[in-house]
Amino acid sequence: MGIKSEISHTLWITWKDLMELRRSKMRMAMMVLMPLIMMAMMSFMFPSSNSVSNIPVAIVNADSGSAGSEIIYAIEQMNSESKMMILKNASSEEEARNMIVEGSTLGAIIIPEDFSQVLSTRSSTADITVMTDNSNPQISQILSQVLTQIINSMSEEYAVMGLEPMAREIGINPVAMVVPFKAESKGVTESSSYVEFVIPGLLMMTMITSVMTGLPRAIAYEKDIGTMNGFLAAPISRFSIIGGKALGRIIRGFIQGILSLVLAIVLFRINVYGSLLSIFAILFLGVFSFVGLGIVMTSIAEDEETASMIIMTLTLPMMFLSGIFFPIEMMPSFMQTISRWLPFTYAVDAMRRIMVFGATLGNVYTDVVVMLAFGIATLIIAIPVFERGMTR
């Protein structure tokens, strides 16, 4: 069997699969709708600015002196511009806690009774308590960060004010006395938002789920209804069958991937720094690295349903472990180890570097090698497993 006829057989099988798709209006519509819905959903979930607003926060001012009111006034001033919080009054820490438990506020700022006194005598550091609803970890984290920052910088200002006369005497800047040095952070590219962080991974995910969930249909379904026997009894190599099926899926996934990319650019006005060619190459490689695995899973399953279940069980955790939605570094270290063994992680990483940093294929050399190696290794395993699965 010549390589030429093998390619021709592969392409005819791909042609058949794509014709079935093209002839079904419903399937065509879903193929376009899927990335559209996903991208639209993302655009509502993550509005272009990544700040939060209208978080209800209770304020408890138990301070007997005036310093507490001054602090609260300053916070109110700041908030009237940013609209980050909706400030509510509460009479005691107890009440604030209850409000959080009931869910009517997500946090509280509590100024204790002796605040002014401690502040004026400087016997120790005066405390302001920031309480958050830790059943809502994301908001809780943002809120405590922002409030701590506000309060700390107020504290700095207060210190500067206190030191000013002394500093003037010895002729130095009081600010430099309080804050001798500080860090200024700066990204490699101009701006990056959560959307820019998520989109590259989502692109990869769209394509890979399209291929991974599509393969069981393409293979196990035909096995179930008996049409696979037509291919198996024909004088064609097993590779042509696998290749034809996989290619059909890759093309479908690719179309969806490109659609998603276009939508991402239009909807989010995200900046794509890398070249389109590199993006396509990584999309293709990412899918390629998964095809073998998909075929293995599909072949060992006894029917289409089992195949779909195996694939879902496998892909879903992979999606979350690969750092699409939150950075790998945020996971516990054993999870990070698992993550490093997943090819999907490398696909997402490469795509993100290319899209957000404008990296070239050379820059993401390791990712490319890992994906290629994983793809080839699983495909080599896939052929005998497929053969065994079909002639059990």
Next chain:
Amino acid sequence: MHSNCLDCDNMTEIIEVKDIVKVYRNGVKAVKGISFSVSKGEIFGLLGPNGAGKSTLLKMLSTLLRPTSGTATIDGLDIVKDAGEIRKRIGLVAEKMILYDYLTPYENLKLFGKLYSIEEKALDERIDDLLKTVEMDKWKNERVKNFSTGMRQRINLIRGLINYPEVLFLDEPTLGLDPHSSVEIRRLVAKLNREMGITVILTTHYMEEVDALANRIAIINNGEIAALDTSENLKRMISEEKVLEVKITNSAKAIESIRELDCVRDVSSRDGELRIYGQGENFVDSVIDRIKSSDSRIISIKEIEPSLEDVFIKLTFGGE
């Protein structure tokens, strides 16, 4: 009870099966050592109840399953070692149709023609010829989705013929078809066998199908060949047995009495109609005597010819 082809002088064997065994991974022994051979141009029937192992046997011969042990050759080629060469020479038509609904008959045939590496122009001519053979040429470019089961089976049949195979495997080709379509498919198979000289291996559990088509029939039961012969010989095998079909009044008492006769093997009763199986010169006389002496009145009585079904049932249900 292996191959005892009646007319072997000028026939060449195209299929030879020796002690073939298939044990599935779950331990089920589907085929337990079957041997037979099939002559070129023959229509060979594999008859058996569901689960007898005939489909497994057919799958092994059509290279879809590997035998656990034993060998089989087609045209002298081994079904395992030379699977690739064999695939070029065989066609497969199964009850589970190998047909794509969203494609037209032309596209379905074209796809498989291409997979058999048939050259473009020859393929187009072949498709037209085959479509004409099954009188489906005017449906060439309509989607299969809208066809009736009979029409689909006709396309499915010629799909198995796209490579002009030497051996055609037909696995329950008329299952689920209406009687008219079944007759049509049988007529087509007979015609293809006659005109193109295609050897046909046919599995079915329809008696009339093998009776009408097959030159020889292997009755498969429980993974083994229970009998292998021509339809006539198989019927003759049990022709010493006589079958009486009688309708009588007050049958319950009579049945008991008839059963006691030495010349009676079995009595079955359905809706007051009795089937009495037995043998010997006095069989009919003795049965009538017993009926009369048990206060029953004969409404009708007739002696019936054994059918292939009787052979089948005798061989596959214990056949005391």
